[in-house]
Amino acid sequence: MMTDVVESSGGLARPDGANGADGANPTGAAAARTGTDDSAAAERITAIRERIDEIDRTVIALWQERAALSQEVGATRMASGGTRLVLSREREILERFRQALGADGTQLALLLLRAGRGPL
Numbered sequence: 113m114m115t116d117v118v119e120s121s122g123g124l125a126r127p128d129g130a131n132g133a134d135g136a137n138p139t140g141a142a143a144a145r146t147g148t149d150d151s152a153a154a155e156r157i158t159a160i161r162e163r164i165d166e167i168d169r170t171v172i173a174l175w176q177e178r179a180a181l182s183q184e185v186g187a188t189r190m191a192s193g194g195t196r197l198v199l200s201r202e203r204e205i206l207e208r209f210r211q212a213l214g215a216d217g218t219q220l221a222l223l224l225l226r227a228g229r230g231p232l
């Protein structure tokens with residue numbers, strides 16, 4: 113699990129929380145919300161975040177729908193005397209995600225598959 117706290121600058125936060133107030137980082141009220149004291153930038157960031165939040169809600173809903181469908185396929189197959197898994201199908205899915213997204217795609221597909229059929 114990733115536990116490092118990353119500042120908006122991309123640098124790691126100091127564990128004692130002493131990064132701010134030295135001129136290197138914004139410290140105003142807008143900065144607390146958006147990471148910048150520039151009001152135009154803060155406004156744009158807030159607008160973009162609305163869309164990000166919408167996308168996240170969609171991703172979560174699709175994730176849950178996929179997991180439920182995958183579980184239904186598994187239950188249907190096993191009730192008919194079939195196997196729990198179909199590894200050739202899993203390879204197809206892993207390859208689809210790898211082609212579209214690279215190595216991160218493979219990791220994402222592994223998590224998606226696990227959400228549906230459980231751990232191997």
Ligand SMILES: O=C(O)C(=O)C[C@]1(C(=O)O)C=C[C@@H](O)C=C1
Nearest residue numbers: 182185186197198201202228229
């Ligand atoms: O497509 C299937 O046969 C499924 O059971 C669904 C699914 C998946 O989540 O995509 C899950 C387990 C299988 O091993 C392969 C694929």
